[in-house]
C-alpha cells in the first residue's frame with residue numbers, strides 16, 4: 001500500500017479574492033510556507049490569493065483559548081506562504097465551506113481568527129437560487145486608527161507620485177490612499193512604497209480609492225504576501241472607514257450607523273460602521289470546485 005499523503009481541497013472565492021481551502025479538522029497537517037506557496041502557485045499548483053486551513057479551535061495552539069466560543073479556527077496564509085491575522089473575504093468563504101460541509105447551519109456562527117473572534121451571519125439562499133447564493137455578513141470588529149503623528153500620517157508612493165494615506169488596522173494592517181484615478185496606481189507588479197516603514201513593522205496591504213458617488217467608492221489593492229488581488233475584505237472595510245472620516249461621518253459622534261458601497265475589481269461589498277465602532281461587511285462567498293491533490297505531487301511539495 002502506498003504511503004503517499006492524501007489531501008482533499010476546495011477552491012472558493014469572495015468577490016474574486018480566491019482561496020484554496022484545506023480541511024484539516026483535527027490539525028494534523030504541517031504546512032510550511034514553501035508548501036503553501038507551491039499550492040497557491042497559479043501555474044504549477046492549484047492557484048489562489050491565499051490558503052485557508054480549516055482546523056478545530058481546540059486542535060490549534062493559537063486558537064485553543066477561543067474554543068469555547070468558536071468551534072472552528074481560520075488558519076490563513078497569503079499566497080507567498082506568509083501568515084496573516086485576518087482575511088475578510090476568506091472568512092466569508094470559510095463560513096460557506098462549513099455550511100456546505102454540514103459543519104454549520106445557515107444563520108449565526110462565530111469563527112476564531114488570529115485577529116480574534118468574528119461573528120458571521122449566513123443568509124438563507126433564495127429557494128430557486130444556487131446553494132452559494134445567500135450573502136454572508138461578517139462582524140469585522142473595530143477599525144484601529146493611530147493618532148496623528150509618525151504612525152498615523154503615512155504616505156504611499158508609486159513611481160514619481162506620492163499620496164498621503166490613512167493607517168488603519170482591521171486586525172491586519174492597511175494604508176488607504178485617495179487618488180484621482182485608479183490607473184495612477186500603475187501595474188502594481190511590486191508593492192507600493194509606504195513611509196515611514198516603521199508605521200508597519202510587519203508590512204502592509206495598500207488600497208487606492210476613488211469616489212463613485214455619495215457613500216460609494218471603488219478601490220484597487222496590493223495585498224501583503226499576495227500582490228494585486230481582485231478584492232480584499234479587510235481592505236474594503238479600512239477604505240470604508242477612511243472614506244467616512246474624510247466625509248466627516250463618525251457614527252460614534254452622530255449615534256447613527258453609516259453605510260458605504262465599496263466596488264472592487266471582482267465585485268461589490270456593502271460595509272457599515274455602527275455607533276459602537278464595529279464594522280460589518282456583507283458580500284458573496286462561493287465554492288467553485290472540490291478535489292484531491294495528486295499524492296505524488298503533494299509528497300514532493302510537503303518534503
Ligand SMILES: N[C@@H](CCC[C@H](N)C(=O)O)C(=O)O
Pocket residue numbers: 017050078083084085086087088089090172173205223224225226231232233234235
Ligand atoms: N484578502 C484578504 C486579506 C488577506 C491577508 C492580507 N494579505 C494580509 O497579509 O494582511 C481580505 O479579504 O481581507
